[in-house]
Amino acid sequence: MARLPEGTLMQRAATGLAHAVAGLLGGVYGRRVVLLVGPGDNGGDALYAGAQLARRGAAVEAWLLAAQAHPAGGDALRAAGGRLVDASDGPPRTSTSPSASPSPSASPSTPDVVVDGIVGIGGRPGLRANAVAALAALQGVPVVAVDVPSGVDVDTGEVDGPHVVADLTVTFGTHKVAHLVDPAAHAAGALHLVDIGLDIGLDTGPDGDLADRPADVTALQPADVAALLPRPAPDAHKYSRGVVGVRAGSATYPGAARLSVAGASCGLVGMVRYVGDASVRAAVQADHPEVVGDGRVQAWVVGSGSDEGARAALEEALADNVPVLVDADALALPDLADLVHGRPGPRRAVLTPHAGELARMLGVDRARVEARPLAHARRAAREYDAVVLLKGHHTLVCRPDGRTAVTTTGTPWLATAGAGDVLGGVIGALLAAGLDPFDAAAVGSWLHGAAATLAAGRGPIRAGDVAAGLPALIGRVMGESMA
Template sequence: MASLPEGALMQRAAAGLAYAVVGHLRGRGLGGAYGKRIVLLVGSGDNGGDALYAGALLARRGARVEAWLLSDRAHAGGVAALKAAGGTVSSDVFSTSSTTGAFDVVVDGIVGIGGKPGLRPDAERALALLPGIPVVSVDTPSGVCVDTGEVDGAHVTADLTVTFGTHKPCHLLDPAASACGTVQLVDIGLRLPRPAIESLEAADVADLVPRPAPDGHKYSRGVVGLRVGSATYPGAALLAVSGANTGLAGMVRYVGTASEWVKRHNPEVVGDGQAQAWVVGSGSADGANSALAFARASGVPLVIDADSLRALNGPLGVPAILTPHAGELAALIREDRGEIEARPLHYARLAAKRFDAVVLLKGRRTTIASPDPGTPVRVNTTGTSWLATAGSGDVLGGLIGSLLAAGLAPIDAASAGAWLHGAAASLASAGGPVTASGVAAAIPAVIRSLPAVSPLRN
């Protein structure tokens, strides 16, 4: 990087941003840049410079570009470039007529990745002058917390966020991720350190999914046991078993009051015996504590969901994956649900440390934290809003249990399971409603669609 000419990275970022703005305009059926009216909201950081240089490129393509300077320390080279390309610059936007008009797009270059959460009053005022106009944010929507995904005060809500080098935590973690719109990544040649937050892609999941050895058998592929369901919630047992019984483990065991139902719908499922992993809690009602106690005494890894979460008061002494939604985690750690939804990264990490377990905090962007502080937190981005349906969590628990029994480490079982579950929901939904049973049925098809396993896989 030291050999790059000064300003080269900014020029690369500006070029990527300009192309993204053109693509956004075309995507809205407006054609290219020629004749379009574009306003840049420019702060003092480098992303303000990115916006100005991108504005210069767009002006050269025939766009009418105005820059509203919200700081007296705007990037001087960018300002000069925009003026030279025929753009206009205003440093007193609230007293000029240029603050009104039919703009086609707003480019948000107010605050960069080093900025604090929230917006200054002048930025809020500028945005208020531009209601309803699509926004393209530079790197991140101004005003969100980049490193945690939290929001505190006013912030930009973008239609498109153009980021450089790599995704930032706020692009993955809610609630900030909800403000990013579509995120477009531009490679500008950065050398990147190991991330604190990561998100699996299809190739990563393909490398994690257990595949039978040529000489494998049902026991070598792993046996997953489930102690779930109750007389009150027999359907939870069926759904959890359907998530486990997708062929990822060699055998599925079920122990509980819904045995006849389970075997009628899944004749290959067997009864009690040894297992390499147990799933407990889904729909267990009054039997949740005893199910957890039995599974814990077996000494094998556990997936703990729903009712069995209430029995926890500290580390379990065995590898475990906890799968709460925000309400369940709130009850478990005695916090306000709204606080957990506002700070999922913080609370997933806190719970993972407190219970010495992997914590999979369900949500639009499921957050998966390891008790090992050196392990990156994983955020799952697959899925659809139609997945918010009764029983989908039961399917997820069973699916994760089968991956755990097949030999995956808890962090990998949880994150690969969340990815497959979300991808199966999208496949089954096809843009419309989906049921938990439909999600389970789609899991084998998703696995078949994964890319070929990397030759570098250990």
């Protein structure tokens, strides 16, 4: 890649940031914009963007939180008619340059938007007192963060101390972990990605293949999902496409079986088998007459709604030496780690806890899991020697070596009873179709969230609506990849 002139990337970032702010405001002329400016390049991005907004008729004021703000950015803002305000000791005092002596400020009205350029991806978690005071003075005003909300941990998504809660985060080149992993992802608000021409290459091995980077956090895109989805060969038959077995539900919880089978019956395999209570089996087959009984399978789904039968169901499934998805009641078995540990990669178990279940599996409080979901999901994957899917706002899928996929599809309406049963069925089908356990969990979670979004539209959904929408969604993803 040819070397760019100095400052080119910052100017591109500033232009993208200015456009995003203008879009949020619905127009620029006559609007009041406050920039919170720290000492780094994020502050420079904010100042240059502020200069562009000022030239378009906005009243722009930069609150300088550090003695050494970006000098060229400050000059650009001042030349465009913006104001520089010394806020190093608190909000705010005006100045004529980033290092000038302060004088009393006259800030006549509430701003229309605040741009957070306090710290960037190199900053430490938390905020200094003057930044906290500035944010408090601007409480209630929409916030646009530059790259990441200041104060969050960029590398883990953790939040420890004061931080910015943004309505919109404008980031450059590629998403960061903090955009994808809660609780920082929640603080980022909506995301707007700007291409500034960064050469974001992937590490490759000696043969040109992608090198394994265990600490990576990735988010599947539609093209990734389409490439991984199983497609039947021209001479396929129902057995060659894969057979998934479901051991879920009970007389007490028959719905768990019906929804797990509904997820598994999304069309990704040639056959679904159900093994369980006779009365439950009758209900399952009333919903899905194509479902058959016990027999050979390529993957099992075990645990949801199985009550005291969870241990027997899991032990029988593991004895088949095929991949097994473990959910709900089976996750509570005290010796689960011993049962699933040591299985080779293609037959590695997939565990699908929510935060409370993961806390029990690790012997910690739920609050600790919710504060550090990535760290705890990775720990569980190591300790259980399994793929761990931690359900949540942004679901995490972790391998024992730390590699992680984040699900960015979904809707808050997906927080409904039975949705996890459908998810287990979908992943089980992908396992039976031959996907690696990690890929099956990541793709299944993506499909589950996308189907929920399509089913919801603007209103509530039931778990069955998600299952019903899966075949059409899968066809759509496959079709778009071939267009």
